[in-house]
Amino acid sequence: xxxxxxTNAGHLSVDVESSxxxxxxxxxLEIRDGKMxxxxxxxxxxxxxxxxxxxxxxxxxxxxxxxxxxxxIKGGEQSRVKIGGAEKPLGDQGLRFKQRSLRTLAEPNFTxxxxxxxxxxEIPFAVDVAAPNFTxxxxxxxxxxEIPFAVDVAAPxxxxxxxxxxxxxxxxxxxxxSHDNVDNVPAATFEISGQKSLLSLPTxxxxxGAPNTCxxxxxxxxxxxxxxxxxxxxxxxxNAFQNMLASGQLMHAAGMADQAVELLRDKYHDxxxxxxxxxxxxxxxxxxxxxxWMENLARDFAWIPDGKxxxxxxxxxRRDDLDLALQLAVEASRQRMLYTDSYSILLDLLRRWPRxxxxxxxxxxxxxxxxxxxxxxxxxxCLSRNSED
Amino acid sequence: MxxxxxxxxxxxxxxxxxxxxxEYLHFYDGKQPNNKGxxxxxxxxxSAARSASEFAAWMLNxxxxxxxxxxxxxxxxxxxDGETIHPDIAARLAGDCSATxxxxxxxxxxxxxxxxxxxxxxxxxxxAGHGVQLTKNGAIxxxxxxxxxxxxxxxxxxxxxxxxxxxxxxPNTAQTQFWFVDACRQKSKIAKRFETLAGGFTLDEPVGxxxxxxxxxxxxxxxxxxxxxxxxxxxxxxxxWALRGGIANSPDKTLSQKWHISTLExxxxxxxxxxxxxxxxxxxxxxxxxGIKRAALFHEYPQIPxxxxxxxxxxxxxxxxxxxxxxxxxxxxVAQTSCNWPMQECLEAGLYKIKIGxxxxxxxxxxxxxxxxxxxxxxYEIMP
Numbered sequence: 001x002x003x004x005x006x007t008n009a010g011h012l013s014v015d016v017e018s019s020x021x022x023x024x025x026x027x028x029l030e031i032r033d034g035k036m037x038x039x040x041x042x043x044x045x046x047x048x049x050x051x052x053x054x055x056x057x058x059x060x061x062x063x064x065x066x067x068x069x070x071x072x073i074k075g076g077e078q079s080r081v082k083i084g085g086a087e088k089p090l091g092d093q094g095l096r097f098k099q100r101s102l103r104t105l106a107e108p109n110f111t112x113x114x115x116x117x118x119x120x121x122e123i124p125f126a127v128d129v130a131a132p133n134f135t136x137x138x139x140x141x142x143x144x145x146e147i148p149f150a151v152d153v154a155a156p157x158x159x160x161x162x163x164x165x166x167x168x169x170x171x172x173x174x175x176x177x178s179h180d181n182v183d184n185v186p187a188a189t190f191e192i193s194g195q196k197s198l199l200s201l202p203t204x205x206x207x208x209g210a211p212n213t214c215x216x217x218x219x220x221x222x223x224x225x226x227x228x229x230x231x232x233x234x235x236x237x238x239n240a241f242q243n244m245l246a247s248g249q250l251m252h253a254a255g256m257a258d259q260a261v262e263l264l265r266d267k268y269h270d271x272x273x274x275x276x277x278x279x280x281x282x283x284x285x286x287x288x289x290x291x292x293w294m295e296n297l298a299r300d301f302a303w304i305p306d307g308k309x310x311x312x313x314x315x316x317x318r319r320d321d322l323d324l325a326l327q328l329a330v331e332a333s334r335q336r337m338l339y340t341d342s343y344s345i346l347l348d349l350l351r352r353w354p355r356x357x358x359x360x361x362x363x364x365x366x367x368x369x370x371x372x373x374x375x376x377x378x379x380x381x382c383l384s385r386n387s388e389d
Numbered sequence: 390m391x392x393x394x395x396x397x398x399x400x401x402x403x404x405x406x407x408x409x410x411x412e413y414l415h416f417y418d419g420k421q422p423n424n425k426g427x428x429x430x431x432x433x434x435x436s437a438a439r440s441a442s443e444f445a446a447w448m449l450n451x452x453x454x455x456x457x458x459x460x461x462x463x464x465x466x467x468x469x470d471g472e473t474i475h476p477d478i479a480a481r482l483a484g485d486c487s488a489t490x491x492x493x494x495x496x497x498x499x500x501x502x503x504x505x506x507x508x509x510x511x512x513x514x515x516x517a518g519h520g521v522q523l524t525k526n527g528a529i530x531x532x533x534x535x536x537x538x539x540x541x542x543x544x545x546x547x548x549x550x551x552x553x554x555x556x557x558x559x560p561n562t563a564q565t566q567f568w569f570v571d572a573c574r575q576k577s578k579i580a581k582r583f584e585t586l587a588g589g590f591t592l593d594e595p596v597g598x599x600x601x602x603x604x605x606x607x608x609x610x611x612x613x614x615x616x617x618x619x620x621x622x623x624x625x626x627x628x629x630w631a632l633r634g635g636i637a638n639s640p641d642k643t644l645s646q647k648w649h650i651s652t653l654e655x656x657x658x659x660x661x662x663x664x665x666x667x668x669x670x671x672x673x674x675x676x677x678x679x680g681i682k683r684a685a686l687f688h689e690y691p692q693i694p695x696x697x698x699x700x701x702x703x704x705x706x707x708x709x710x711x712x713x714x715x716x717x718x719x720x721x722x723v724a725q726t727s728c729n730w731p732m733q734e735c736l737e738a739g740l741y742k743i744k745i746g747x748x749x750x751x752x753x754x755x756x757x758x759x760x761x762x763x764x765x766x767x768x769y770e771i772m773p
Contacts, residue, residue: 032639032740034717034739035640035718035739035740036639036761037641038641038642053718054740070759072742221664221668221673248658249657284681284682284683285598285680285682317596318596319596341525343524343525344525344526345524347524348524348526352552354594373523378522378525378677379673379675
């Protein structure tokens with residue numbers, strides 16, 4: 001049943017500005033009325049008839065953040081708002097005042113649009129108050145400014161890497177492409193504050209389209225510096241998965257993953273990005289229906305143990321083919337994992353293995369895996385662990 | 390008795406179990422130190438029991454859920470000497486309410502039986518104390534008598550939170566669950582000794598899954614970063630900040646007709662808020678979540694929350710000659726200032742219009758405001 005058009009309605013047209021076709025046409029919108037009651041959720045719909053009043057239109061875009069716009073609807077009139085981009089009502093013109101929303105406790109995210117040029121210059125070493133995500137701004141800053149590489153003996157250093165090519169670097173930023181053939185999850189070792197840190201890298205072998213690059217950035221918190229690996233924004237869907245996960249927009253990420261994993265799967269362009277999509281669906285309990293896809297991912301991309309872990313977990317939850325589940329779990333435990341969550345899932349799975357007869361045999365595997373645990377950076381989406389010394 | 394209120398079981402309701410452990414009997418600095426306790430190489434805490442009592446008091450006094458009102462509240466606390474327990478909770482505790490393995494086991498089993506009565510029940514568990522974290526989503530939380538010579542293994546006196554959570558994750562119990570685990574994580578040199586962490590108390594794991602078994606696990610390394618001196622743990626501070634209006638979602642036809650907090654707001658806000666608090670202590674603290682399958686209602690606000698609005702006008706010399714007003718959606722003026730900036734007002738959350746009248750030669754301002762808890766600050770810079 002369609003919603004009746006209100007009498008004296010005004011018309012609202014919403015433009016979603018995004019470099020991704022997926023987001024501009026499919027990003028879900030939420031519309032709230034003057035009392036901020038949620039009155040409409042829309043998937044691809046962009047035209048609305050609304051009663052006169054004040055409204056807020058919100059969407060979560062590829063940077064993982066909520067973008068909102070306010071609009072007043074007047075009876076019989078057309079209004080238009082733009083979500084994303086500069087975020088000014090299209091109807092306003094000739095503004096001679098600047099308005100800024102200052103950060104509030106309720107919205108702790110760091111918004112690049114709010115930062116000055118000076119702040120942008122310092123992005124790689126900015127204090128990581130709100131876990132800034134990785135967006136196009138990060139990659140363009142260093143390219144546009146050509147920051148000279150300052151020699152600093154205390155600065156984080158890239159010591160070693162495997163399974164990837166280093167394609168460019170800037171202070172605090174390293175860009176990696178995958179080798180064409182990989183048999184292990186790529187990784188890089190950094191020395192940060194005198195300690196070695198091994199970081200799994202979410203690159204994928206070239207599968208057509210844009211190269212499946214990743215970027216390592218040094219983020220700083222009050223407790224020190226950390227290397228974190230980010231999927232390059234050119235990999236729009238996978239980068240959005242990671243940004244949404246980092247921002248706590250889990251349900252938006254899952255909604256997107258529901259649709260996008262099909263795309264990622266069919267083209268086999270980006271198996272590490274597809275694995276992140278699968279991990280998101282696992283987190284929200286929606287991976288069950290994709291068992292055959294998980295079987296393909298675990299088989300065709302055996303170098304990514306995370307697929308095996310997710311499949312083993314599915315089988316165990318169903319108490320289905322525990323022999324296969326055990327084989328997958330043990331194989332995965334011998335490989336370098338890509339995502340921190342996969343490590344957690346595997347260790348939890350093995351520690352609470354459902355078949356008593358297997359438990360003694362699993363003890364050595366559990367002990368070996370658990371020995372890494374105290375050294376893992378739990379804040380990192382890609383698996384990262386410090387050396388023990 | 391660990392049960393603080395009369396249990397209501399006839400209708401679906403919210404059942405709560407709160408455990409807070411600051412005192413450890415057998416640690417080297419405990420009242421009955423022993424070799425096993427000393428092997429753990431941990432010291433007494435000062436804020437875990439207090440934090441747990443603060444959460445229990447919030448559940449007792451402030452929690453609102455139209456479809457699942459508070460129906461039972463079980464509290465087990467082992468405070469350290471001199472630790473302050475919330476008076477509303479202290480007044481209701483009677484008998485042995487210490488967080489021993491035996492008490493925790495019996496209260497968990499009783500709690501599980503209550504949760505199993507109605508699938509529409511809401512289960513809330515809050516546990517704070519020393520912990521050992523092996524994964525993002527699980528921690529072993531040590532109990533008051535951990536290290537007892539009566540226990541067969543070193544970690545017999547501990548709860549395996551991932552295992553207990555898994556024991557509740559099935560279709561025949563409360564389908565909406567909120568688990569808060571606030572653990573003081575051990576430094577790596579200590580954590581390494583625990584290897585597999587076998588032996589912690591756990592439950593059988595039925596097949597299937599609950600609809601929304603949300604768990605929030607906070608862990609920080611080192612006792613100094615765990616809590617404010619003489620205060621509560623950072624996680625507790627962040628959680629109660631959120632529950633007391635720090636975050637709120639607007640009414641929604643499917644979840645609640647009132648302003649409320651759901652799993653989604655908790656996921657989005659707890660991690661950055663705890664990080665912000667930890668940064669102030671030069672520490673790092675993580676908050677991870679699991680079992681977030683949908684938006685599940687945790688708490689409803691009885692009234693529309695108020696928002697502290699502050700509007701600044703620049704340059705200063707213009708501000709002294711400008712007037713401002715804020716109108717609600719019916720064009721009723723709800724805030725006004727005449728040359729007295731910044732404009733500061735507490736208003737109900739919602740959408741508003743702001744109008745600023747400026748002297749000749751400057752443009753007037755007309756803008757829309759979205760006010761969400763807890764505060765909103767705007768700044769307008771006017772150019773001739």
